[in-house]
Amino acid sequence: xxxxxxxxxxxxxxxxxxxxxxxxxxxxxxxxxxxxxxxxxxxxxxxxxxxxxxxxxxxxxxxxxxxxxxxxxxxxxxxxxxxxxxxxxxxxxxxxxxxxxxxxxxxxxxxxxxxxxxxxxxxxxxxxxxxxxxxxxxxxxxxxxxxxxxxxxxxxxxxxxxxxxxxxxxxxxxxxxxxxxxxxxxxxxxxxxxxxxxxxxxxxxxxxxxxxxxxxxxxxxxxxxxxxxxxxxxxxxxxxxxxxxxxxxxxxxxxxxxxxxxxxxxxxxxxxxxxxxxxxxxxxxxxxxxxxxxxxxxxxxxxxxxxxxxxxxxxxxxxxxxxxxxxxxxxxxxxxxxxxxxxxxxxxxxxxxxxxxxxxxxxxxxxxxxxxxxxxxxx
Amino acid sequence: xxxxxxxxxxxxxxxxxxxxxxxxxxxxxxxxxxxxxxxxxxxxxxxxxxxxxxxxxxxxxxxxxxxxxxxxxxxxxxxxxxxxxxxxxxxxxxx
Numbered sequence: 001x002x003x004x005x006x007x008x009x010x011x012x013x014x015x016x017x018x019x020x021x022x023x024x025x026x027x028x029x030x031x032x033x034x035x036x037x038x039x040x041x042x043x044x045x046x047x048x049x050x051x052x053x054x055x056x057x058x059x060x061x062x063x064x065x066x067x068x069x070x071x072x073x074x075x076x077x078x079x080x081x082x083x084x085x086x087x088x089x090x091x092x093x094x095x096x097x098x099x100x101x102x103x104x105x106x107x108x109x110x111x112x113x114x115x116x117x118x119x120x121x122x123x124x125x126x127x128x129x130x131x132x133x134x135x136x137x138x139x140x141x142x143x144x145x146x147x148x149x150x151x152x153x154x155x156x157x158x159x160x161x162x163x164x165x166x167x168x169x170x171x172x173x174x175x176x177x178x179x180x181x182x183x184x185x186x187x188x189x190x191x192x193x194x195x196x197x198x199x200x201x202x203x204x205x206x207x208x209x210x211x212x213x214x215x216x217x218x219x220x221x222x223x224x225x226x227x228x229x230x231x232x233x234x235x236x237x238x239x240x241x242x243x244x245x246x247x248x249x250x251x252x253x254x255x256x257x258x259x260x261x262x263x264x265x266x267x268x269x270x271x272x273x274x275x276x277x278x279x280x281x282x283x284x285x286x287x288x289x290x291x292x293x294x295x296x297x298x299x300x301x302x303x304x305x306x307x308x309x310x311x312x313x314x315x316x317x318x319x320x321x322x323x324x325x326x327x328x329x330x331x332x333x334x335x336x337x338x339x340x341x342x343x344x345x346x347x348x349x350x351x352x353x354x355x356x357x358x359x360x361x362x363x364x365x366x367x368x369x370x371x372x373x374x375x376x377x378x379x
Numbered sequence: 380x381x382x383x384x385x386x387x388x389x390x391x392x393x394x395x396x397x398x399x400x401x402x403x404x405x406x407x408x409x410x411x412x413x414x415x416x417x418x419x420x421x422x423x424x425x426x427x428x429x430x431x432x433x434x435x436x437x438x439x440x441x442x443x444x445x446x447x448x449x450x451x452x453x454x455x456x457x458x459x460x461x462x463x464x465x466x467x468x469x470x471x472x473x474x
Contacts, residue, residue, distance in 0.1 A: 117414075118411070119411075119412065119413055119414040120414050122411065122412075122413040122414065123413040123414040123415060126413055131389070132392075132433065132434060133434055134413075135393070135435075135456055135457075135466075135468055136422050136434040136435045136436060137409060137412060137413070137416040137420060137422060137436055137456075137457065138407075138409070138413075138422050138434060139409060139411065139412070139413050141409075141411070142407045142409050142422055145407035146405040146406070146407055146422075146424050146434075147405070149405045149406065149407060150404070150405045153405075153445055194410070195408075195410050196410055196411045197407045197408065197409050197410065197411070198407055198408040198410070199407075200407075241424070241434070242424065242431075242432040242433055242434055243432075247404070247405060247424075
């Protein structure tokens with residue numbers, strides 16, 4: 001039995017001062033149910049993916065909070081895996097459906113981040129790392145900066161090479177009305193932005209974002225707007241960057257990717273479009289290589305050539321990615337799937353990839369402690 | 380928030396690299412510090428003798444190079460917190 005996505009919805013991403021975590025969950029849940037044309041009584045389980053609600057909003061118990069808002073009594077719970085919470089929640093929805101315990105699952109990814117000061121968000125996100133890394137005064141930008149510096153040394157890349165990732169993702173976001181930054185930028189803008197952790201500047205980083213996304217996943221659904229989940233795979237690694245074999249790859253991405261390609265019965269180059277975890281520009285380059293679309297050390301050249309832009313051989317992050325669509329951490333993995341569903345349905349407007357049949361999502365927690373890869377197919 | 384008990388419990392791990400030498404694998408200069416830290420500082424990833432990798436602040440303000448040799452020294456960590464606990468741990472200096 002395979003699971004099918006029947007409904008998909010994304011709230012606007014950005015600094016949403018008029019919306020709290022409850023309003024965001026309600027909008028995403030209702031939106032996904034409306035898109036699927038189902039009622040609250042048909043939902044067997046609600047999974048809420050969220051990382052920081054307990055810390056920032058002092059609100060735990062999000063499963064019951066979401067179900068009560070939506071008038072659902074059949075059970076709900078929160079799934080947490082740092083920035084991979086969304087991907088993990090979808091994976092658990094698929095598992096519940098395959099196990100026969102649920103026919104229809106509502107997944108809501110949500111994060112409310114912009115009420116807090118930047119240094120508090122930076123500190124909060126470091127909860128996804130290790131005590132040793134926190135004690136060193138590292139931030140997530142700093143951790144990815146350690147990887148970027150090593151990549152530069154090994155493969156002769158430079159700051160300018162990373163800038164093309166941000167330029168590409170902003171260009172895609174300029175065609176996405178739900179994006180936090182729906183405007184284009186150029187390489188000089190990226191290189192001129194202030195430095196956060198050398199060698200990464202502000203425009204190498206995904207922003208701090210409020211937002212939510214919802215999916216209705218079911219065992220049935222043969223209408224032409226439904227999208228099939230061909231593979232849902234998770235891999236884990238040391239949450240600390242010090243515990244990795246290499247700074248030049250995310251082994252969890254490679255493992256989850258290989259398992260997903262095998263289960264879907266496809267080769268990497270058969271993917272038509274993908275949403276990958278570009279929390280920092282260097283992260284997208286590593287993902288492109290680790291998912292088998294470019295040789296190790298060659299990814300940055302292929303990005304520069306436009307191979308992963310709209311119109312290229314495999315458009316990556318047509319939503320604008322985490323960089324320009326925004327990164328409400330618990331919602332990101334769900335939003336990535338909403339974008340792929342929109343593309344496979346042919347409803348993406350100006351940023352539509354033509355003849356998209358197979359799509360992939362890649363969601364990372366921390367610096368690669370968790371990786372979730374999904375492969376979706378148009379019915 | 381740091382508790383004195385937590386810091387005591389972590390003491391073996393926390394002081395493991397004290398006075399030990401290793402080589403710089405990568406580094407970054409942090410310009411936007413997380414809450415609990417302040418100013419601009421360099422953090423290094425260091426490979427110790429048996430291949431174990433650790434991270435810590437590099438004191439002295441000078442940029443290292445790949446493979447530069449460093450040694451663990453005892454220093455105050457962060458700027459302290461509301462509980463008034465002054466935290467100590469290992470930072471690195473170039474040798």
